[in-house]
Amino acid sequence: AAKAAGRNRFAVFEPAMREHVVAQTQLARDLRTAAGSGQFSLLYQPQVDLRSGRVTGVEALARWHHPARGLVLPDTFIPVAESTGTVDLIDDWALAEACRQLAAWDAAGLPRLRVAVNISAHRLARGDLAPSVGSSARAAGIDPGRLEIEVTETATTSCADEAARTLQEVRALGVSIAIDDFGTGHSSFGRLRVLPVDRLKIDRSFIATLDGRAGAGSIAGAMVAMGRSLGLDVVAEGVETAEQLDALRALGCNAVQGWLFGRPMGAGEIDSLLRSSSRVPAPRRRSPDQPT
Ligand code: C2E
Ligand code: MG
Ligand code: MG
Ligand code: MG
Numbered sequence: 001a002a003k004a005a006g007r008n009r010f011a012v013f014e015p016a017m018r019e020h021v022v023a024q025t026q027l028a029r030d031l032r033t034a035a036g037s038g039q040f041s042l043l044y045q046p047q048v049d050l051r052s053g054r055v056t057g058v059e060a061l062a063r064w065h066h067p068a069r070g071l072v073l074p075d076t077f078i079p080v081a082e083s084t085g086t087v088d089l090i091d092d093w094a095l096a097e098a099c100r101q102l103a104a105w106d107a108a109g110l111p112r113l114r115v116a117v118n119i120s121a122h123r124l125a126r127g128d129l130a131p132s133v134g135s136s137a138r139a140a141g142i143d144p145g146r147l148e149i150e151v152t153e154t155a156t157t158s159c160a161d162e163a164a165r166t167l168q169e170v171r172a173l174g175v176s177i178a179i180d181d182f183g184t185g186h187s188s189f190g191r192l193r194v195l196p197v198d199r200l201k202i203d204r205s206f207i208a209t210l211d212g213r214a215g216a217g218s219i220a221g222a223m224v225a226m227g228r229s230l231g232l233d234v235v236a237e238g239v240e241t242a243e244q245l246d247a248l249r250a251l252g253c254n255a256v257q258g259w260l261f262g263r264p265m266g267a268g269e270i271d272s273l274l275r276s277s278s279r280v281p282a283p284r285r286r287s288p289d290q291p292t
Contacts, residue, residue: 043264099140121155130169153185204238
């Protein structure tokens with residue numbers, strides 16, 4: 001929608017705009033050949049369960065190693081891939097790769113993790129996600145119950161019925177469903193009740209304001225309460241400070257993910273992290289009348 005509006009607004013292309021369009025077109029062309037040519041990799045970011053203090057899952061995040069441009073981040077290439085449809089190939093590759101990695105970690109004797117894979121609105125709308133998830137799991141020999149797919153609220157609201165049906169099929173395989181970047185789209189309480197959803201991932205913009213000031217946590221608090229009242233797990237993304245962690249614990253959040261616990265890292269680093277079997281730092285005790 002934003003793209004269509006942009007096209008109408010700029011009837012005459014400025015040179016800079018023109019350059020941008022050329023660059024995007026080139027990127028789109030490169031993406032088509034990149035998919036399936038070994039230029040993509042996955043990094044994994046730990047997710048920590050707050051009850052046990054252990055890493056119980058990881059989120060797979062794609063990286064593109066462009067032969068000329070070097071490392072390209074998803075915020076640059078996913079929107080282009082989404083607008084051209086190439087994202088379907090990337091998402092299917094990521095699913096298969098994440099399953100293979102899960103099997104490799106199992107074989108190496110690591111504690112059994114869950115792996116979450118991001119699925120774009122475009123891929124979700126195609127309607128044949130479940131067979132792809134099923135065959136990826138089967139090919140790697142892993143239980144689909146160890147997979148999670150992350151979709152945004154927006155992805156579930158465009159073609160709502162089709163999306164809901166697809167999510168139901170995926171969930172019937174035992175895969176859990178997480179709503180990503182929760183709070184930035186527009187899903188309603190009623191809609192969340194009918195969608196097959198297991199977890200809410202609170203967008204990091206609502207975590208960034210959890211700085212210990214009175215009232216700072218009210219939005220995040222309302223989201224946690226809403227999720228819990230629907231019987232959902234609530235995960236906070238983008239947790240960077242001990243203050244945010246303390247606040248999230250107090251709010252009753254189930255799990256956390258963010259730089260405080262680990263940046264997205266290679267599969268080998270996840271292996272080392274889990275072998276060191278470290279737990280998250282114990283919550284700092286802070287009484288209300290103690291100055292902070
Ligand atoms: P996301 O799924 O919401 O992933 C979280 C993003 O926040 C990641 O950015 C992650 O590196 C970053 N992040 C994690 N912890 C922190 C933190 O503590 N502070 C800050 N400032 N950032 C943090 P990344 O890896 O650049 O990915 C960006 C987005 O690209 C993802 O957002 C996801 O929507 C999309 N994406 C990534 N991989 C794939 C993929 O395989 N398929 C699809 N369709 N989308 C993908
Ligand atoms: Mg995600
Ligand atoms: Mg997110
Ligand atoms: Mg995001």
